[in-house]
Amino acid sequence: MKVAIATDTNSGMMGQVAAEKGIYVLPMPVTVEDKTFLEGSDITHAQLYQAMRLHKRISSSQPAPGQLVEFWDSILEEGYDQVVYIPMSSGLSNSCSTAIQFAQAYGGRIQVVDNHRISVTQATSVLSAKRLAEQGCGAEEIKACLEAMAYDASIYIAVDSMEYLKKGGRITPAAAAFASVLNLKPVLTIQGDKLDIHAKVRGMRQAERNMIEAVKRDRQTRFGDTPDECLLVGTAGTFETPEMAERWRQLVQAEFPTFSVAYFQLPCSIASHVGINAAGTGIVKWEAA
Template sequence: MKTAVMTDTNSGIMKAEADSMGIFLIPMPVIIDDETHYEGIDLTEDSFYGSLTGGQNVSTSQPSPGDLMDLWDDILEQGYDEIIHIPMSSGLSASCSTAISLSDDYDGKVQVADNHRISVTQRESVMHAKKLAEAGKSAKEIKEVLEAEAYNSSIYIAVDTLEFLKKGGRVTAAGAALGSVLNIKPILTIQGGKLDAFAKTRGMKKCKQKMVEALKNDRETRFKDADDKHLLVGAAGSNLTEEEATEWKQMLVEAFPNSYVYYDPLSFSVGCHIGPKGYGMGISVCSKDYDK
């Protein structure tokens, strides 16, 4: 049984990396002034955030049913027997439910896992799926594993400006103005797929410290039984400089010295809501057969 692993760019995996790992990828559409672009294909991080902060009308969308099914058909025509597709969380986008509905036409050859993740934690699910596929697991078996492990993860995101949360209706105009004056930085969290408010601090330095404390608390409570070998920590950011990204990753390396820590840019689906200079972090507990 030859099983293909597929995901979208919300995982932080872009085309070159996906190609090198043998993972199939569908890019997320981004609409800028009514023109459709594709994350990682014809739209870079700098150009995306340049449009976002430059006053252009920017929004994200789900892959079209036609594009999704064309890719599935192409994968099966390449000789794969089945596909395990890992899209972003159903709690954050309709792309997962759309994929599940479309998969009904494939007689079980396409399995869509809704494991309620995005960004660094979604990446871990994809890498785990690849490992399971290489071990001979079927698409259905991989789907069951990923969905059973869905809540063994946690994400926190610090927002530098309230402007884009205001545009998305998550804060009022008055609240955004007051937050700007007081230098308030909100922290958002994703637990089980939905984006919720977690805390507020004054200044980004305190904000990052608060996030690290929250993630360490998750480690010591929710994930206390996990050994360090199977605890993966991801640092993320929206349009950070190389220096900012390195410093952020190092902060997590120091907080979790015995775990694997890496850095990924936040996906545009997240960046569209929080704007540039946001900081994210995530933790995932992987099963015993995961080997980073």
């Protein structure tokens, strides 16, 4: 069986990086004011952050069903027998459940994986799927493997500005004003399905320390029996400059010297809620190459 691996831009995989690895990527919609763009296609992260700096209305949504079906059909037309499609977590968007529904029409040729991940952790699932496909695994086997490891991951995100959490209805205007006065920064966590509050601390430096300590605890407890080579520690964010992103990456790298820590830009679906200059880090279990 010839099996293709596909995902969406919520994984952070797109452009030349995805092409070099043979990964098919569906761009996710992001709406700025009343105009809809496709992530990684006709809007860059820099353009999105500039729109946020100008306080424009921003929202994310799932692809239209026709766009999804056309995407799958184009892959199958290249001669593949099956497609493993890995969208963002079903707990964060309806796009996964929609994909599962439409995949039923393909008689098993499309296998949609709900492995409850996004960003860095979703990307590791995509790379694991590609490796399994190269080893000769079928689509159903790959799906089962990824879903069995679905919750072996943690993400923490510190939000610098409450503006887009407030606009998205995730916090009330009163709570946002109160937090701004006290310089409180929420640290959010994604552990499987939902985006939840992990902590509230004063200032971004304390928030960064809180996230690092959280990942250290996860390393010692949830992943205590897992060797380093089967784990990935990464950083992410919506930083406006490369220098800000590199400072954060180096800070996490110094705390985890046995890992090679990389930086990923948070996808538009998360950026539309957390705003600019958010910082994130996470730890995920995956099969070592």
